[in-house]
Amino acid sequence: MINHGGSQGSCHNRQGGADSVSRRSFLQVATTLGGGLVLSLALPAANATAAVDAGKFSPNAFISIGGDGKIVLTMPYVEMGQGTYTSIPMLIAEELEVDLNQVSLEHAPPDEKLYANPLIGVQATGNSNAIRGAWQPLRQAGATAREMLVSAAATRWNVDRATCHAERGQVVHAATGRRLGFGELAAEAARLPVPENVALKQPGDFKLIGTSAKRLDLPSKVNGTAVYGIDARPPGVKIATLSQSPVFGGRVKSVDDTAAKAVKGVRQIVRLEDAVAVVADHMGAAKKGLDALVIEWDDGPNAALTTGAIADMLEQATLNPGAVAETVGDIDAAMATLLVKVEASYHVPFLAHAAMEPMNCTVHLRKDGCEIWVGSQVLGRTQSVAAKVAGLPLDQVVVHNHLIGGGFGRRLEVDGVARAVEIAKHVDGPVKIVWSREEDIQHDMYRPMFFDRLSAGLDKTGMPIAWSNRFAGSSVIARWAPPAFNNGLDPDTTEGAINLVYDLPNLHVEYVRVEPPGVPTAFWRSVGPSHNVFVTESFMDELAAIAKQDPVAYRLSILDKTPRAKAVLQLAAEKAGWGEKLPERVGRGASVQYAFGSYLAQIAEVEVSKEGKVRVRRVVCAVDCGTPVNPNTIEAQIQSAVMFGITAALHGEITVKNGRVEQSNFDTYEILRIDEAPTVEVYIIPSAEAPGGMGEAGTSAIVPAVANAIFAATGKRIRKMPIDSNALSLPG
Amino acid sequence: MPFTIKVNGETHDVDVDGDTPLLWVLRDVLGMMGTKFGCGMALCGACTVHVDGEPVRSCITTIDSIAESSITTIEAIGRTEAGAKIQQAWLDLEVPQCGYCQSGQIMSAAALLASNPHPRDADINDTMSGNICRCGTYVRIRDAIKQAAAS
Numbered sequence: 001m002i003n004h005g006g007s008q009g010s011c012h013n014r015q016g017g018a019d020s021v022s023r024r025s026f027l028q029v030a031t032t033l034g035g036g037l038v039l040s041l042a043l044p045a046a047n048a049t050a051a052v053d054a055g056k057f058s059p060n061a062f063i064s065i066g067g068d069g070k071i072v073l074t075m076p077y078v079e080m081g082q083g084t085y086t087s088i089p090m091l092i093a094e095e096l097e098v099d100l101n102q103v104s105l106e107h108a109p110p111d112e113k114l115y116a117n118p119l120i121g122v123q124a125t126g127n128s129n130a131i132r133g134a135w136q137p138l139r140q141a142g143a144t145a146r147e148m149l150v151s152a153a154a155t156r157w158n159v160d161r162a163t164c165h166a167e168r169g170q171v172v173h174a175a176t177g178r179r180l181g182f183g184e185l186a187a188e189a190a191r192l193p194v195p196e197n198v199a200l201k202q203p204g205d206f207k208l209i210g211t212s213a214k215r216l217d218l219p220s221k222v223n224g225t226a227v228y229g230i231d232a233r234p235p236g237v238k239i240a241t242l243s244q245s246p247v248f249g250g251r252v253k254s255v256d257d258t259a260a261k262a263v264k265g266v267r268q269i270v271r272l273e274d275a276v277a278v279v280a281d282h283m284g285a286a287k288k289g290l291d292a293l294v295i296e297w298d299d300g301p302n303a304a305l306t307t308g309a310i311a312d313m314l315e316q317a318t319l320n321p322g323a324v325a326e327t328v329g330d331i332d333a334a335m336a337t338l339l340v341k342v343e344a345s346y347h348v349p350f351l352a353h354a355a356m357e358p359m360n361c362t363v364h365l366r367k368d369g370c371e372i373w374v375g376s377q378v379l380g381r382t383q384s385v386a387a388k389v390a391g392l393p394l395d396q397v398v399v400h401n402h403l404i405g406g407g408f409g410r411r412l413e414v415d416g417v418a419r420a421v422e423i424a425k426h427v428d429g430p431v432k433i434v435w436s437r438e439e440d441i442q443h444d445m446y447r448p449m450f451f452d453r454l455s456a457g458l459d460k461t462g463m464p465i466a467w468s469n470r471f472a473g474s475s476v477i478a479r480w481a482p483p484a485f486n487n488g489l490d491p492d493t494t495e496g497a498i499n500l501v502y503d504l505p506n507l508h509v510e511y512v513r514v515e516p517p518g519v520p521t522a523f524w525r526s527v528g529p530s531h532n533v534f535v536t537e538s539f540m541d542e543l544a545a546i547a548k549q550d551p552v553a554y555r556l557s558i559l560d561k562t563p564r565a566k567a568v569l570q571l572a573a574e575k576a577g578w579g580e581k582l583p584e585r586v587g588r589g590a591s592v593q594y595a596f597g598s599y600l601a602q603i604a605e606v607e608v609s610k611e612g613k614v615r616v617r618r619v620v621c622a623v624d625c626g627t628p629v630n631p632n633t634i635e636a637q638i639q640s641a642v643m644f645g646i647t648a649a650l651h652g653e654i655t656v657k658n659g660r661v662e663q664s665n666f667d668t669y670e671i672l673r674i675d676e677a678p679t680v681e682v683y684i685i686p687s688a689e690a691p692g693g694m695g696e697a698g699t700s701a702i703v704p705a706v707a708n709a710i711f712a713a714t715g716k717r718i719r720k721m722p723i724d725s726n727a728l729s730l731p732g
Numbered sequence: 733m734p735f736t737i738k739v740n741g742e743t744h745d746v747d748v749d750g751d752t753p754l755l756w757v758l759r760d761v762l763g764m765m766g767t768k769f770g771c772g773m774a775l776c777g778a779c780t781v782h783v784d785g786e787p788v789r790s791c792i793t794t795i796d797s798i799a800e801s802s803i804t805t806i807e808a809i810g811r812t813e814a815g816a817k818i819q820q821a822w823l824d825l826e827v828p829q830c831g832y833c834q835s836g837q838i839m840s841a842a843a844l845l846a847s848n849p850h851p852r853d854a855d856i857n858d859t860m861s862g863n864i865c866r867c868g869t870y871v872r873i874r875d876a877i878k879q880a881a882a883s
Contacts, residue, residue: 217831639871
């Protein structure tokens with residue numbers, strides 16, 4: 001969530017990818033978030049318990065090879081569907097010289113020192129940052145271990161080290177045909193000094209990187225044996241479910257639990273200041289018990305809140321100056337000389353995450369320790385919040401991480417862990433707290449609402465010479481990583497609004513931070529770009545229309561300074577058959593972006609019915625994400641991100657009335673279903689650049705592509721999300 | 733009150749209220765964690781199991797409605813011909829991402845294939861639109877059902 005290229009101002013590193021994910025930004029964030037962060041790419045050593053295990057070779061915190069030959073890789077990033085439990089092992093295995101089927105994986109425990117993402121200084125899986133963070137250090141981890149194993153073999157055979165090499169988990173002396181398994185060398189390798197700066201392979205020598213290696217987590221995900229946090233079942237566990245104040249900031253006034261206690265299987269009612277939980281033998285009884293509770297709430301200061309009032313607040317805020325996020329040329333002088341001035345305002349709503357695995361957390365709190373079972377994107381923070389709420393030292397909190405049934409940013413937050421430990425304080429023995437879907441949606445932390453005010457000036461050929469944007473909304477970074485919020489700006493909220501791929505000689509962008517009362521905000525798949533790319537790519541489309549030019553040709557003419565962006569747009573347009581004649585009420589729309597270190601262009605084809613119903617029929621995507629580590633995963637992530645974005649564009653909106661979130665389950669907070677899903681074609685541009693992120697980019701790119709396609713189909717410009725079908729229906 | 737239910741060929745005695753949804757009996761009483769909770773209102777399909785071969789949403793199927801029927805869950809669907817084909821196609825095309833909804837997707841797809849060996853796109857839409865996948869694996873779900881049908 002934190003590291004973005006060229007944030008807060010001037011130059012933008014357009015090389016993309018891990019090496020460049022802007023070194024400047026990396027240092028900047030690392031030093032601000034830093035506390036003890038190692039800035040070099042030095043590998044963290046193995047933890048103490050692993051190191052003392054005789055006969056085991058653990059040259060760093062990611063690799064452990066036992067005397068029995070068992071190779072265990074410890075995963076510093078968590079698997080939530082994005083394929084990191086395959087791509088991270090690929091990076092290590094490439095250099096270690098083992099096959100993927102020779103390794104087994106372990107979730108990393110919480111440890112900010114060993115397992116922080118080097119790009120952001122936090123043990124977090126987010127911001128499409130795993131491959132970018134791991135690209136250098138985890139290949140280095142594999143190479144270092146391999147070198148030590150090869151050296152151990154050469155010493156044992158008393159031959160020149162240069163005559164030995166590693167392959168498929170063995171060291172080979174080719175001249176004599178001798179071979180030794182890594183396990184047989186583990187004890188000796190463990191006694192060798194850890195070499196520094198072992199050379200990494202050249203891209204031409206990659207065997208695994210760049211292949212569509214099969215995902216390692218899939219067998220368990222088709223036969224029901226995959227274990228998510230919600231599946232944790234420590235012996236004697238009770239199941240609890242809860243009701244939290246329907247208004248954020250409200251409190252429990254009174255509880256009548258007479259009927260609830262009479263429900264078979266209900267064991268206990270836990271009353272907190274702002275929530276009530278029912279503890280039972282099983283979730284059926286807990287839910288039935290919860291339904292039987294009579295709770296009276298004191299709604300508190302947000303009792304009258306509405307999202308309409310927040311929208312007005314944001315709109316008003318854009319009338320006043322904000323923090324200058326980027327300025328190029330002289331916007332006022334340019335505007336004064338231009339022939340055509342264009343103005344527009346845009347609005348995006350609050351959005352819920354609605355991961356399929358509802359929020360849950362299992363806790364066993366004892367006097368002298370606490371055990372947590374959960375799926376979390378932030379293991380270290382999970383441990384520290386549990387320790388804080390439980391009143392225990394950090395080292396007395398054990399966290400068991402799990403597969404995650406959908407993260408999308410929701411599990412970068414630890415509010416659920418804190419709530420679970422609060423409840424567990426009242427329960428003797430282990431308790432699993434499971435949020436109902438309604439609680440999950442109504443007590444989410446939401447993608448912020450934004451209001452944007454844009455203007456542009458076109459020269460006599462219709463090209464944009466001046467571009468101005470002032471937008472207002474919440475800064476998630478300011479709460480999540482306060483040191484990264486500086487001078488009224490943070491690198492996430494502005495990503496996609498500044499450092500645009502286009503050549504715009506005069507540009508001025510301001511951000512006004514407004515924290516809405518009563519609606520907590522959080523990261524949401526594609527975060528800043530989810531809002532900004534919709535706005536900028538829609539507005540660019542408006543300019544093309546006013547200039548009476550083809551929207552793709554218009555964009556291409558101002559993309560010369562970013563050839564990688566130009567190339568993806570050209571490829572997507574070509575593959576989509578851009579320019580073909582289409583039936584009435586069918587249109588195609590384009591978008592191009594640089595976000596998360598990757599270049600992405602999309603062409604969406606939509607059909608709008610007479611009644612105004614929008615159907616996205618086909619999406620064509622071209623991507624340049626630097627070195628493609630696993631092309632099949634890249635394709636899967638784009639397919640996924642496209643559906644996520646279309647869901648938001650067609651259905652996504654959280655509204656608040658009387659302080660209460662009005663949506664509650666999948667009938668009122670709709671998710672795209674298979675009968676609405678388009679085909680998705682993905683074209684990957686070959687590249688040897690360091691890899692960029694791929695988990696989120698497709699979400700931000702699809703929303704303007706769909707909106708622009710609707711304009712092409714109907715002549716109606718979409719400036720507010722979600723898309724209002726009523727405004728698209730034909731009269732009569 | 734006690735109920736006797738047959739799950740994946742084995743009988744189990746459970747002592748819960750009659751209106752307890754089957755989902756919670758499977759997960760919390762019997763410890764069979766492959767069947768997932770998503771919405772509790774039959775809106776998402778994550779909890780799909782088969783009762784006498786028919787797909788049902790176990791989150792709204794009460795235990796007192798089961799009687800002598802045979803329940804099949806994700807843990808045993810591979811023993812059926814259609815289930816095995818679907819699981820193989822799911823692996824071949826690498827359908828799952830987070831995987832949480834996939835037990836339900838596979839149960840719905842297996843039931844579709846068992847009753848309709850050559851489903852058309854419209855049939856796939858009809859059956860599978862009851863199952864939400866937040867990771868949006870729909871392109872591959874469709875392709876995998878077609879591959880399973882052709883296998």
